Amino acid sequence: MRCENPGRRCVHWHDDGAAAPRWQGVGRAVNGLRHEIGRVLAPAVDLIFPPRCPLCGDSIAAQSGLCAACWSELTLPGQPACAACQRPLSDRMATEAGSLCAPCLAKPPRHAGIFAGTLYDDASRRIVLAYKHGRRLALAPMMGRLIAARLGPLGPDWLIVPVPLHRWRLWHRGFNQAALLAREVQQRCGGTLVVDALLRQRRTRSLGGLGRKARRKELAGAIAVNRRRADRIAGANVVLVDDVVTSGATTDACVTALKHTGARDVRIACWARVLDQL
Numbered sequence: 391m392r393c394e395n396p397g398r399r400c401v402h403w404h405d406d407g408a409a410a411p412r413w414q415g416v417g418r419a420v421n422g423l424r425h426e427i428g429r430v431l432a433p434a435v436d437l438i439f440p441p442r443c444p445l446c447g448d449s450i451a452a453q454s455g456l457c458a459a460c461w462s463e464l465t466l467p468g469q470p471a472c473a474a475c476q477r478p479l480s481d482r483m484a485t486e487a488g489s490l491c492a493p494c495l496a497k498p499p500r501h502a503g504i505f506a507g508t509l510y511d512d513a514s515r516r517i518v519l520a521y522k523h524g525r526r527l528a529l530a531p532m533m534g535r536l537i538a539a540r541l542g543p544l545g546p547d548w549l550i551v552p553v554p555l556h557r558w559r560l561w562h563r564g565f566n567q568a569a570l571l572a573r574e575v576q577q578r579c580g581g582t583l584v585v586d587a588l589l590r591q592r593r594t595r596s597l598g599g600l601g602r603k604a605r606r607k608e609l610a611g612a613i614a615v616n617r618r619r620a621d622r623i624a625g626a627n628v629v630l631v632d633d634v635v636t637s638g639a640t641t642d643a644c645v646t647a648l649k650h651t652g653a654r655d656v657r658i659a660c661w662a663r664v665l666d667q668l
């Protein structure tokens with residue numbers, strides 16, 4: 391197990407992959423102990439810091455959840471959906487099994503579907519802001535749970551890969567929000583987590599406000615497969631994890647790099663998916 395920054399949120403950088411068997415045993419024991427300590431201390435923590443809903447501040451039963459009213463505000467993607475990308479379709483558009491949405495009809499995607507925990511709206515946006523910029527990392531299990539519900543169980547041959555952050559941004563933020571979600575997904579769906587399969591080779595501007603062409607230009611060559619992980623990616627099925635999929639420009643760049651290295655199916659899993667109007 392490799393840790394680039396032991397002692398400081400090291401879990402965010404851990405590589406699952408080439409762990410030596412003896413470390414796996416130690417790791418399991420440490421995880422078990424951590425879980426046990428957490429279970430024993432939870433009532434005391436709840437007494438000192440009563441659990442509050444991160445959206446509205448109401449009291450709730452557990453530290454990592456939402457209140458019932460805020461749960462009902464989240465929009466979960468449902469059926470019918472596009473057979474290629476899982477975009478929800480209206481009954482009128484989904485005339486038969488295997489119906490495709492207009493963007494997929496116009497241009498078949500390179501990925502094997504977008505599995506979103508929620509559709510992006512005010513509630514899911516506030517949660518991702520609290521998680522990413524408000525550092526409410528305790529939201530990760532709840533977010534991962536909804537993503538996993540969409541994704542379903544995975545075979546052991548699947549790799550779980552987060553969208554990478556540039557190392558300066560990682561240093562500044564202290565954690566990769568996609569990597570924490572990827573870990574939650576792996577724990578619930580199976581597969582193997584490979585946190586450093588992709589690297590961001592240079593910093594990119596925020597893509598907000600840029601057009602499709604400008605986004606692609608901004609990302610050209612910015613994301614690449616880690617050469618040390620290329621052997622594992624070749625021939626593997628991959629779940630690529632991000633917090634929010636907006637235009638798909640970033641995930642497209644990741645899918646292109648993974649496919650270029652020989653990945654077979656690449657599914658995209660995210661907390662929230664932004665739907666443009668069709």
Ligand SMILES: [Zn+2]
Pocket residue numbers: 443444445446447448456457458459460461
């Ligand atoms: Zn609430």
Ligand SMILES: [Zn+2]
Pocket residue numbers: 472473474475476477490491492493494495
């Ligand atoms: Zn589609």
